[in-house]
Amino acid sequence: CSSDPKSNKPKVSIVCITFNHGSFISKAMDGFVSQKTNFTFEAIIADDCSDDNSRSIITKYAKKYPNIIKPILRKKNIGSLPNYVNALSRAKGQYLAICDGDDYWTDEFKLQKQVDFLDNNPDFSMCCHPFRQTYIDNSVQDKIITPWDFVSEDVKRRGYLTIKDIFPVNPIGSLTVMYRWSLKNKNLDWMKDYQIGDLVLHLLHADKGKIGVIDEVMAVYQRHVNGVWFGNESKEKQRSFAVEYANLLTDLDHELELKYTDVITPCKGRPLKILFIAMENSIHSYQWIQAVLKANHHIVQLYSSYRIPEKPTLFNSLDKIKVYSLLRDSSNRSTNNNLDAKKVYLKFLFELVLHPVHTMRLMRNGTFGHGAYVRTSKFKTILVYLKTVLKILLRPKQTTIQIKNNSFGPRDGLDFGSIESVDKQESLEAVIKEFQPDIIHTLHTQTSGYMLMNLRKNWLEKFPIWVHSVWGSDIYLWERISGQKEILIEFLSYVDYFISEGKRDQILVKNLGYKGKFIEPMPATGGFDIEKIKSLKLLKPSLRKEIAVKGYDHGVGRFRNAISGIVRAKDVLQDYTINVFSLEMSTELLSVYAFDSGLKIKVIPYGSYEDIINMFCRSKIYIGCSFSDGTPASFLEALAYGAFPIQTNTADTDAWVVDGKTAILIPPDDPVAVERAIRRVIADDELVDTAAGINFQTIKMNANNKQWVKTIQKIYYSIGYTV
Structure with a gap:
C-alpha cells in the first residue's frame, strides 16, 4: 500500500520544491505516487508562486492523490531556500527523502529499498544511490554519477561513507538521499541565506551516523536553463558561489560544534591574508582577532598602533599571529634607545601651542595618555606640560613617552624621533609591501585609522581592501572637536567597508559623506556564552x-x-x-x-x-x-x-x-x-x-558569542574573495 488515510504520521516524508517547473513537475509527482511500499508516505510539494502552469498541475495531482500529495501553494514568491526550509518544517515522517520539481525517480521501489536499509542498519543515519545526469537540450551526453566517483580506493573498500568523505566534493545527489530525519524540532532559518541546502542536511545527519550507498541508479537529475545551477560558469557567479560556500561551511562548522574543523576549513577556499592595525592589548582588539583566528585558516598579522601601558599583553606565542609591536616596557629598553625627553618635549609642546586640540596627562608609569577631549587654551596647555616635563626630568630613567602623530590628525613633517614607541609610517609601509594582505582592517579611528590614511593617500600601487571599525567615541565625539571633522571626511573617503557598534555612527558617517559599504552593526565586545x-x-x-x-x-x-x-x-x-x-x-x-x-x-x-x-x-x-x-x-x-x-x-x-x-x-x-x-x-x-x-x-x-564569532568570520569571506 502506498498510503493509509487512517494514519496521521507517515513513515516517510518527501519534500519537493518547485518554481516554474510546469514542464517537469508531472514527471516528478508520477515518481512519487508510483512508489510501492508497505508503509505510509507523504509528498510535500511547495510551489513558490510559479507564474506558469505548475500550480494547476499540482492541484490536479493533489485532488487525485489526496493521501500522498500535500500541496503548499504560496501567494507570493519567498525564494528557493526559504521555501525549502518551510517545507522541511512540515515533514512528519521518521525518514525524509528529497526530489526537486525538475528531477524525477525511475524506480518504483526506491523508497522501500531505502527504508529497509535504514531499518536494518540503525548505525546509519542516511543512505543514497547513483543517479543519471541528463541535459534537456542534449548538449552533453548523459552520465551516471555515483558517490564512489569522489572518494578514495580505501573508502570504496570500506563500503560506506562518513562525514569526512563529503569533503572536498559533495558526492551525494539530493534526489538520491534518505535521512533518518532528526531535525524536526530544530530551527533551520539560518539556511535561508544559502542556495546549497542539500549539503547542510547531509552534514547535520552524517554527524549522527554512517552513510550507506545502494548501488542502483534510481533517479534522474535534469540540467536546463531554468535550473539553479545551470550556466554557473561566469566569474561573478563563481565568486558568489565561493563566498556562499565559505560562509555556509563556517555556519556548519559551528553547528557541528567545531568537531570537524580540520576537514571543513581547508574546503572554504583560498585563505585570506588579513592585516590588522589595532591597539595590541585592547581586549576588544584581542577578542575580535581571536574570533577571526578561531576555526579558520586565514593568515593574520597585527601591526600595533598603540599599546595601553597599564594593561597586560594579551597575544602570546600560542596565538597563530605575527605581531609587530612598537612599544616595549621601559625596563627592557636599552641605553641606546632612551628618548631625549627634552628634545621631544619641546617639539611636542611647540606643536600643541600652535594647535591646542586637547590636553594630555602623564599616566602612572610615566607615559602620555589622552586627557580631556576638549579644546584648551595655549596658557593651560603650557601649564600642563611644564608640570609634565618636571616629572620627566626628575625621573628620566623610569619614564617612557608614547607620542602619537595621529592624536592631532595627520600632519606631514612632524617627527618626534626614531624610537619604537613612535608611529613610523615607513615601517607600516614595509609590512604591507612584504605581507601583501588581501584586507587591511583598522580597529579604532584615531589610533589606527589615521595612521593608515597618512600612508594610503600617497600610495601609488593598488591598495588592499580597507575595512574599518569604530568603537566608543571615534565619530560621535571627534566630529565635534575643532579641526577634526575635516580630517574625518578625508579619512572616510578611503574606507571601503565600515563597521560600527550601532546605527548611530552609520548615520553620522553618511552625513560626513561616506560612500563605501556598511557591514551590519555589531558590538565590539566578544559577545556572551x-x-x-x-x-x-x-x-x-x-x-x-x-x-x-x-x-x-x-x-x-x-x-x-x-x-x-x-x-x-x-x-x-x-x-x-x-x-x-x-x-x-x-x-x-x-x-x-x-x-x-x-x-x-x-x-x-x-x-x-x-x-x-x-x-x-x-x-x-x-x-x-x-x-x-x-x-x-x-x-x-x-x-x-x-x-x-x-x-x-x-x-x-x-x-x-x-x-x-x-x-x-x-x-x-x-x-x-x-x-x-x-x-x-x-x-x-x-x-x-x-x-x-x-x-x-x-x-x-x-x-550570543557563538553567533558573534560566526558573523565576524563570514565578514572576510564576503568581502575578500575574488575569482
Whole structure:
C-alpha cells in the first residue's frame, strides 16, 4: 500500500520544491505516487508562486492523490531556500527523502529499498544511490554519477561513507538521499541565506551516523536553463558561489560544534591574508582577532598602533599571529634607545601651542595618555606640560613617552624621533609591501585609522581592501572637536567597508559623506556564552546588595557625577556595597567619598575579566556615566548578568534597551538625575527583575558569542574573495 488515510504520521516524508517547473513537475509527482511500499508516505510539494502552469498541475495531482500529495501553494514568491526550509518544517515522517520539481525517480521501489536499509542498519543515519545526469537540450551526453566517483580506493573498500568523505566534493545527489530525519524540532532559518541546502542536511545527519550507498541508479537529475545551477560558469557567479560556500561551511562548522574543523576549513577556499592595525592589548582588539583566528585558516598579522601601558599583553606565542609591536616596557629598553625627553618635549609642546586640540596627562608609569577631549587654551596647555616635563626630568630613567602623530590628525613633517614607541609610517609601509594582505582592517579611528590614511593617500600601487571599525567615541565625539571633522571626511573617503557598534555612527558617517559599504552593526565586545550564563546560579537581581560603577573620570568619563549622585542617595544605600571598577581610580580618592558619606565604597582594580563578571553577577544596579561613548562593554555585561543599567544617554544604546523600562538613561552632567534613577530602582523590585529577564533575552538574541564569532568570520569571506 502506498498510503493509509487512517494514519496521521507517515513513515516517510518527501519534500519537493518547485518554481516554474510546469514542464517537469508531472514527471516528478508520477515518481512519487508510483512508489510501492508497505508503509505510509507523504509528498510535500511547495510551489513558490510559479507564474506558469505548475500550480494547476499540482492541484490536479493533489485532488487525485489526496493521501500522498500535500500541496503548499504560496501567494507570493519567498525564494528557493526559504521555501525549502518551510517545507522541511512540515515533514512528519521518521525518514525524509528529497526530489526537486525538475528531477524525477525511475524506480518504483526506491523508497522501500531505502527504508529497509535504514531499518536494518540503525548505525546509519542516511543512505543514497547513483543517479543519471541528463541535459534537456542534449548538449552533453548523459552520465551516471555515483558517490564512489569522489572518494578514495580505501573508502570504496570500506563500503560506506562518513562525514569526512563529503569533503572536498559533495558526492551525494539530493534526489538520491534518505535521512533518518532528526531535525524536526530544530530551527533551520539560518539556511535561508544559502542556495546549497542539500549539503547542510547531509552534514547535520552524517554527524549522527554512517552513510550507506545502494548501488542502483534510481533517479534522474535534469540540467536546463531554468535550473539553479545551470550556466554557473561566469566569474561573478563563481565568486558568489565561493563566498556562499565559505560562509555556509563556517555556519556548519559551528553547528557541528567545531568537531570537524580540520576537514571543513581547508574546503572554504583560498585563505585570506588579513592585516590588522589595532591597539595590541585592547581586549576588544584581542577578542575580535581571536574570533577571526578561531576555526579558520586565514593568515593574520597585527601591526600595533598603540599599546595601553597599564594593561597586560594579551597575544602570546600560542596565538597563530605575527605581531609587530612598537612599544616595549621601559625596563627592557636599552641605553641606546632612551628618548631625549627634552628634545621631544619641546617639539611636542611647540606643536600643541600652535594647535591646542586637547590636553594630555602623564599616566602612572610615566607615559602620555589622552586627557580631556576638549579644546584648551595655549596658557593651560603650557601649564600642563611644564608640570609634565618636571616629572620627566626628575625621573628620566623610569619614564617612557608614547607620542602619537595621529592624536592631532595627520600632519606631514612632524617627527618626534626614531624610537619604537613612535608611529613610523615607513615601517607600516614595509609590512604591507612584504605581507601583501588581501584586507587591511583598522580597529579604532584615531589610533589606527589615521595612521593608515597618512600612508594610503600617497600610495601609488593598488591598495588592499580597507575595512574599518569604530568603537566608543571615534565619530560621535571627534566630529565635534575643532579641526577634526575635516580630517574625518578625508579619512572616510578611503574606507571601503565600515563597521560600527550601532546605527548611530552609520548615520553620522553618511552625513560626513561616506560612500563605501556598511557591514551590519555589531558590538565590539566578544559577545556572551549564553549557555554558561544560564548555568550560573545567579541571585535574583532585586535581592542583590551591590552596585557596580564605571570609574573613569578622564576624557569623556563622568565618574564624579555618578559618585555625587550616589552620595546624594546615601540614605537608601546604607545596606549596599558600591564597587567602582576602573583602570585609573585611586583608593585614596574613594576613601574620601566613603568617609564623608558613610557608604561602603570599594575599588575593583583592573584585573581578570572573571573578576569583573563576578562583580556584575552580584550587582543590582550598574551606573555608567560618560560624555560620549559607543555601546559600552560594561553596559552589555550589566544586561547579560542582571544588573539594572543606569546609563548616560550619550552612549549608543537605543537598540538594546527601552528607557524607563529596561534601563534608565540620564544626561552625563546631572548628579541629580543619577540620584533620582537610583531611588527609583531601589524602590521598585518588580522593575529590576522584569528588566533583567528582558535584557537577558536581548543579549541572547543580539550578543550570543557563538553567533558573534560566526558573523565576524563570514565578514572576510564576503568581502575578500575574488575569482
